[in-house]
Each structure stands twice: as C-alpha cells, then as structure tokens.
Amino acid sequence: xxxxxxxxxxxxxxxxxxxxxxxxxxxxxxxxxxxxxxxxxxxxxxxxxxxxxxxxxxxxxxxxxxxxxxxxxxxxxxxxxxxxxxxxxxxxxxxxxxxxxxxxxxxxxxxxx
Amino acid sequence: xxxxxxxxxxxxxxxxxxxxxxxxxxxxxxxxxxxxxxxxxxxxxxxxxxxxxxxxxxxxxxxxxxxxxxxxxxxxxxxxxxxxxxxxxxxxxxxxxxxxxxxxxxxxxxxxxxx
Numbered sequence: 001x002x003x004x005x006x007x008x009x010x011x012x013x014x015x016x017x018x019x020x021x022x023x024x025x026x027x028x029x030x031x032x033x034x035x036x037x038x039x040x041x042x043x044x045x046x047x048x049x050x051x052x053x054x055x056x057x058x059x060x061x062x063x064x065x066x067x068x069x070x071x072x073x074x075x076x077x078x079x080x081x082x083x084x085x086x087x088x089x090x091x092x093x094x095x096x097x098x099x100x101x102x103x104x105x106x107x108x109x110x111x112x113x
Numbered sequence: 114x115x116x117x118x119x120x121x122x123x124x125x126x127x128x129x130x131x132x133x134x135x136x137x138x139x140x141x142x143x144x145x146x147x148x149x150x151x152x153x154x155x156x157x158x159x160x161x162x163x164x165x166x167x168x169x170x171x172x173x174x175x176x177x178x179x180x181x182x183x184x185x186x187x188x189x190x191x192x193x194x195x196x197x198x199x200x201x202x203x204x205x206x207x208x209x210x211x212x213x214x215x216x217x218x219x220x221x222x223x224x225x226x227x228x
Contacts, residue, residue, distance in 0.1 A: 004155075036219075043117065044156070044204065044219035090156060099169040100146055100158035101217060 002027040004091050006104035013081055014112050021076040021107045023065075023091030031093040033074040034101065035065055038088040047089070050074060061085070086111045115139045119205050119220035126195055127228055134190045134223045136205030145188045146206040146217065147180065149173070156204065162188065195227045 005024045013019045025031065035047040048059025055067040065076045074091060088108050092101040118137045126132050138145050147159040160170040162180055177193045188207075192199055202224050206217040 041221070043119075043221040044206075044217075046216050046218075049216070092156075099161040100148070100171075102158065103148075103156035105155045 002031070002093060002102045004093055004102055004104035006089075006091055006107050008107050009105065010108045010110060012110040012112055015083055016080050018079050019077065019081050019085075019109065021089050021091075021109065023074045023076065023104060025072050025074065025091070025093050027072075027093060033065075033067060034092040034094070035059065035063070035074070035076050036090045036092060036103075037061075038090065038106075040087070044090065047076070081109070081111050083111050083113065085109060115218075117205055117207055117218050117220035119203075119223050121223055122221065123224045123226070125226045125228065128197060129194050132192045132195055132199075132225060134192075134203050134205075134225070136188045136190070136220055137186050138188055138205065138207030139209070139218055140186070142207035142209045142218070144168075144208040144210075144215075145180075145182070146208075147190045148204040148206065148219075149201040150204065150222075151198075151201040159190075159203075192225075195225075197227050200225055200227045 003026045007022050033050040036044040037047050038044050047063050048057050050057045050067045058064045063078050067074050088106045090106045091104040094101050120135045145162040148156050150156045158171050160174045161168045179191045181189050202222045204222045205220045208215045208217050
C-alpha cells in the first residue's frame with residue numbers, strides 16, 4: 001500500500017519570506033511524485049512533478065521541490081512567497097498497480113502581510 | 114486553455130436520493146477519473162475509466178456508485194442512494210495518455226451536501 005504524509009495542515013508565513021511544505025511518502029515500488037495547488041474556489045492545478053533524473057525539480061510560480069529517495073521525501077519550497085500564493089497544496093504519488101494518484105491531506109499556506 | 118468542467122458546483126440533497134454529478138473532460142483526453150475530498154480529509158481516488166469501462170476502482174467505490182460516459186463529451190458519477198457520509202467535494206480529472214507520469218487535469222469540483 002502507498003501513502004503520503006503532509007505533516008503540516010497549516011503553514012503561516014510572512015510575505016516575501018521563504019517557505020517549505022513537507023511531504024513524505026511510503027511505497028514498496030518506484031513512484032512518480034507531484035505537487036498540486038488549489039486556489040480558493042478552483043480545481044487542482046499541477047505545480048511540478050518528479051519522474052526521473054535531476055532530483056531538484058522546478059515548477060510554476062517560482063516553486064521547486066527536491067526528491068530525496070533515502071528520506072522518502074519530496075518537500076516543496078519557494079524562496080520568497082507572495083500573497084497570491086495563499087492556497088491549499090497537495091503532495092501526491094503514483095505508482096505500483098494503482099491507476100490513480102494517492103494524495104496527502106494537504107497543507108494550507110497562509111501568507112501574512 | 115482547455116479545461117475540465119464540472120456541474121453542478123454545489124448540490125444539496127436529502128439522504129436516500131439519487132445524485133448525478135457531471136463532468137466534461139478535455140476533448141482529446143482518453144482517461145477519466147473521479148476523486149472525492151471529505152471536508153478536512155485527503156483527496157481520495159474513487160475510480161478510473163478508459164475505453165468505456167472502469168479500469169480501476171477503490172474500495173470506496175461500492176455498489177451505490179456508478180460511472181458512465183453517455184456520449185462523446187460527458188462523464189458522469191451517479192450515487193444511487195446518498196448517505197450523510199457522501200457529503201464531500203467530488204473532483205473529476207482527465208488525462209491524455211496512459212502511463213502514470215502524465216499530468217491529470219482537474220475540474221473545480223462539485224460540492225455535495227447530503228442532509
């Protein structure tokens with residue numbers, strides 16, 4: 001069975017400060033890793049994904065994530081956040097026999113002015 | 114930009130009633146999905162659909178759920194007899210290609226409230 005853990009349900013950050021949203025996963029097989037963002041009243045939008053190759057992946061809106069196989073982590077980072085980054089962020093994995101994605105519970109990023 | 118559209122955005126229903134949630138996937142996509150998110154909980158996989166049949170379903174997707182592609186554009190999720198615990202946000206998604214590396218495109222969701 002696969003699982004994704006996002007330990008922080010909420011992360012408050014001041015505008016222009018850096019942020020890291022944590023994601024750990026568990027799987028007995030190789031997986032692909034994804035970060036999705038959900039802005040208020042919108043659907044889920046892909047931020048970035050790791051398939052293979054370089055462990056540092058860059059996505060949209062200045063976000064990046066680093067895959068760490070030994071720690072089974074895929075933390076999301078941004079060096080300087082903006083008010084418009086306020087959203088729910090979901091880490092997800094695919095792999096094994098499952099056709100769909102396995103999601104974490106999400107982290108609500110709150111940007112304070 | 115092509116997008117997945119879902120209707121209704123919010124539906125309130127009485128327990129025991131049938132509900133149909135509708136989705137229009139991106140036109141050239143071949144793989145379709147339903148997910149749900151109970152308030153405060155994870156986004157959970159319900160079912161995937163390809164070539165007019167279910168390709169995989171989770172244990173949540175029991176006999177009260179069904180999916181259908183009644184025409185060339187719509188993809189529906191039917192809940193036969195709703196229960197209180199079916200209250201959730203339901204997301205439709207589609208993907209162009211097979212393979213788990215492909216991006217899933219999600220709709221904005223349909224919020225179902227069962228009273």
